[in-house]
Amino acid sequence: MSELLLSVKNLSVSYDTEAGSLQALRRANLAARAGEVIGIVGESGCGKSTLASALINLLATNARVVEGSVDFNGRDILSLSAEEKRHVRGRHIAMIFQDPMTSFNPVLRLGDQLVDFQDQLDLPQREKRERACAMLARVGIPDPAYNMNRYVHELSGGMRQRVAIAAALLMTPDVLIADEPTTALDVTMEAQIIHLMRELRHDYNGAIIVITHHLGLVGELCDRVYVMYAGQVVEEGSTDDIYHNPRHPYTQALNACDPAHLEEAVATLPTIAGRLPDLVTPPQGCSFVDRCPIATTHCRNAPPAMVEVAAGHHALCHEARR
Amino acid sequence: MSAVFEIRDGAVDLVPPVPVLKRLSPDPALRINILRGINFAIAPGEVLGLVGESGSGKSTLARVMVGLQPMSQGSLAFEGKPLITRQDFSAFRRRGALMFQDPVASLSPRRKVEQLVIEPFVIQGQAPPDLSARAAQLLERVGLPASIGQRYPHELSGGQARRVCVARALALNPSLLIADEPTAGLDVSVQAEILNLMTGLKTDLGLSFLIITHNLAMVRHVSSRIAILYLGRLVELGTTREIFARPAHHYTQSLIASEPQPDPRKRRSDLALKGEIPSVLARPVGCAFHTRCPAVRPLCKTAEPKLAATNAGRATACHYPIT
Numbered sequence: 001m002s003e004l005l006l007s008v009k010n011l012s013v014s015y016d017t018e019a020g021s022l023q024a025l026r027r028a029n030l031a032a033r034a035g036e037v038i039g040i041v042g043e044s045g046c047g048k049s050t051l052a053s054a055l056i057n058l059l060a061t062n063a064r065v066v067e068g069s070v071d072f073n074g075r076d077i078l079s080l081s082a083e084e085k086r087h088v089r090g091r092h093i094a095m096i097f098q099d100p101m102t103s104f105n106p107v108l109r110l111g112d113q114l115v116d117f118q119d120q121l122d123l124p125q126r127e128k129r130e131r132a133c134a135m136l137a138r139v140g141i142p143d144p145a146y147n148m149n150r151y152v153h154e155l156s157g158g159m160r161q162r163v164a165i166a167a168a169l170l171m172t173p174d175v176l177i178a179d180e181p182t183t184a185l186d187v188t189m190e191a192q193i194i195h196l197m198r199e200l201r202h203d204y205n206g207a208i209i210v211i212t213h214h215l216g217l218v219g220e221l222c223d224r225v226y227v228m229y230a231g232q233v234v235e236e237g238s239t240d241d242i243y244h245n246p247r248h249p250y251t252q253a254l255n256a257c258d259p260a261h262l263e264e265a266v267a268t269l270p271t272i273a274g275r276l277p278d279l280v281t282p283p284q285g286c287s288f289v290d291r292c293p294i295a296t297t298h299c300r301n302a303p304p305a306m307v308e309v310a311a312g313h314h315a316l317c318h319e320a321r322r
Numbered sequence: 323m324s325a326v327f328e329i330r331d332g333a334v335d336l337v338p339p340v341p342v343l344k345r346l347s348p349d350p351a352l353r354i355n356i357l358r359g360i361n362f363a364i365a366p367g368e369v370l371g372l373v374g375e376s377g378s379g380k381s382t383l384a385r386v387m388v389g390l391q392p393m394s395q396g397s398l399a400f401e402g403k404p405l406i407t408r409q410d411f412s413a414f415r416r417r418g419a420l421m422f423q424d425p426v427a428s429l430s431p432r433r434k435v436e437q438l439v440i441e442p443f444v445i446q447g448q449a450p451p452d453l454s455a456r457a458a459q460l461l462e463r464v465g466l467p468a469s470i471g472q473r474y475p476h477e478l479s480g481g482q483a484r485r486v487c488v489a490r491a492l493a494l495n496p497s498l499l500i501a502d503e504p505t506a507g508l509d510v511s512v513q514a515e516i517l518n519l520m521t522g523l524k525t526d527l528g529l530s531f532l533i534i535t536h537n538l539a540m541v542r543h544v545s546s547r548i549a550i551l552y553l554g555r556l557v558e559l560g561t562t563r564e565i566f567a568r569p570a571h572h573y574t575q576s577l578i579a580s581e582p583q584p585d586p587r588k589r590r591s592d593l594a595l596k597g598e599i600p601s602v603l604a605r606p607v608g609c610a611f612h613t614r615c616p617a618v619r620p621l622c623k624t625a626e627p628k629l630a631a632t633n634a635g636r637a638t639a640c641h642y643p644i645t
Contacts, residue, residue, distance in 0.1 A: 043509035044480065156598055157376065183507075186375045186536050188595045191580040195593045213509050216539075216582030220589055239586040257510040259517075260539035260584055265562065267521060269514035269543060 011068035039222035111148030332360035371545030436471030
């Protein structure tokens with residue numbers, strides 16, 4: 001197996017809110033290896049953005065790490081000083097955000113910003129410009145020298161996302177995190193960005209972590225998937241296992257809701273009845289119990305443990321082996 | 323039965339922004355044609371899906387339909403009556419509602435949900451005596467508890483805000499609902515709930531819908547017919563089943579093939595559609611799609627294809643349709 005780059009161990013993060021301490025992330029585990037593309041899937045409020053913020057050390061000011069660690073290069077990056085964190089961020093762990101419009105400064109030329117992003121490299125200015133230009137060409141920007149002199153508002157949505165990907169890859173980070181990289185785009189642009197990321201993964205030996213609620217993106221791009229619900233990782237496995245043999249009832253329900261999953265048109269689409277539990281006072285047993293079609297009294301009382309259903313396929317469910 | 327809504331030969335031209343000094347003597351040739359030759363009808367109880375990429379003119383078309391954007395030529399008719407004057411549109415907006423793309427932006431942040439839901443009555447001067455009860459009734463119809471009425475829009479989730487917009491659109495008992503990207507930005511399970519709600523309303527109230535979207539997987543389950551728009555032209559029209567089974571236009575086929583597949587075993591290695599939709603400022607000569615078309619031939623670069631009926635209820639604008 002390839003080198004382990006990043007590992008999240010038993011990470012719990014809470015937000016201090018007026019209503020009390022909101023347990024956004026509860027004992028989450030994740031491992032990212034060189035050369036693989038990982039998907040983190042879940043609906044709004046499941047903790048996927050909190051997990052991503054923890055990975056790149058951008059947690060909100062009211063967030064508190066209750067327990068656990070994020071190990072990178074043999075060190076827990078959560079315990080680094082602010083200065084050390086700044087050196088890791090961008091250089092070793094980079095991020096692509098959902099809205100590329102707001103990832104760039106609107107009043108600076110793109111080329112100048114791409115040069116600034118290489119602040120930590122000890123190279124002459126001219127060489128940094130050349131690297132930026134070559135990277136723009138690599139991500140499929142036509143006429144990169146001309147586009148270096150343009151502003152972000154002059155580009156289309158698809159082009160902006162390409163530039164954002166170029167910016168993230170400039171420092172050849174070990175881990176690249178993409179937060180909903182295609183949500184703001186059309187189907188055709190989405191297909192092109194997926195295609196680009198697939199190409200890039202071949203000449204890039206880091207780990208790519210894709211955070212999304214779009215199962216189509218996961219199916220097209222990821223090798224392994226972590227499914228999150230109510231702040232917990234509820235299932236982990238290969239993309240094929242998660243799609244064809246999901247063991248957690250939430251994963252099954254999520255798959256069923258996706259209109260792209262159904263071959264034939266149906267009058268009524270399946271939904272997941274009920275709501276997310278309140279994370280200020282999470283349920284004592286399984287978090288999914290109120291919405292689960294196969295829940296038993298045992299599920300209500302005892303929290304489930306991660307069960308290995310097959311090699312590399314785990315589910316947080318009492319009934320995972322049924 | 324006659325159509326609920328009909329648009330014939332609809333066209334929209336916009337004048338590009340002109341520098342101040344030149345505004346005194348505008349150049350009449352400086353007009354950008356955004357939409358041309360738009361023809362379709364929505365039958366009672368029908369859900370028509372209008373599909374296209376950003377920049378294809380979908381939202382402009384929705385604005386034209388409710389009179390927010392004047393047409394440069396063509397005619398509109400609602401339930402057989404032509405829509406020409408402001409009074410016509412004003413009367414139409416009592417019977418036809420538009421749901422805007424961003425639900426939170428379309429709800430005033432300073433008003434409670436209850437006030438927002440009954441706003442249509444106030445605007446149309448038809449305020450019923452028991453407004454609170456009416457608001458509660460509307461909220462109940464879209465599956466929200468009456469207590470939501472006392473909240474402000476920022477206290478709602480994305481799905482709830484979307485439901486409030488549906489409730490508001492239903493206030494005046496419309497016969498047509500135009501929904502611009504009704505599920506954009508929603509989680510899949512909430513998306514399914516909103517779509518089921520719309521399907522239920524169609525069955526219960528006999529509503530007709532126009533759903534504007536670029537999400538093919540979604541439109542496939544809710545609409546009975548689909549119109550595909552590319553750079554301001556209708557390129558294909560037909561029943562949903564037919565279009566998905568046998569797309570006739572190369573654009574439609576590429577669009578269907580571009581849809582990401584959740585099943586990793588169906589991964590595609592090639593790219594169905596390269597490049598971007600051209601700018602309306604530099605519309606390609608001939609067929610607008612020829613710059614990206616996989617089956618382009620010389621004729622496509624010179625002559626613009628007309629939307630022609632291929633068989634019953636089916637039309638396509640392509641010189642060499644897929645057979």
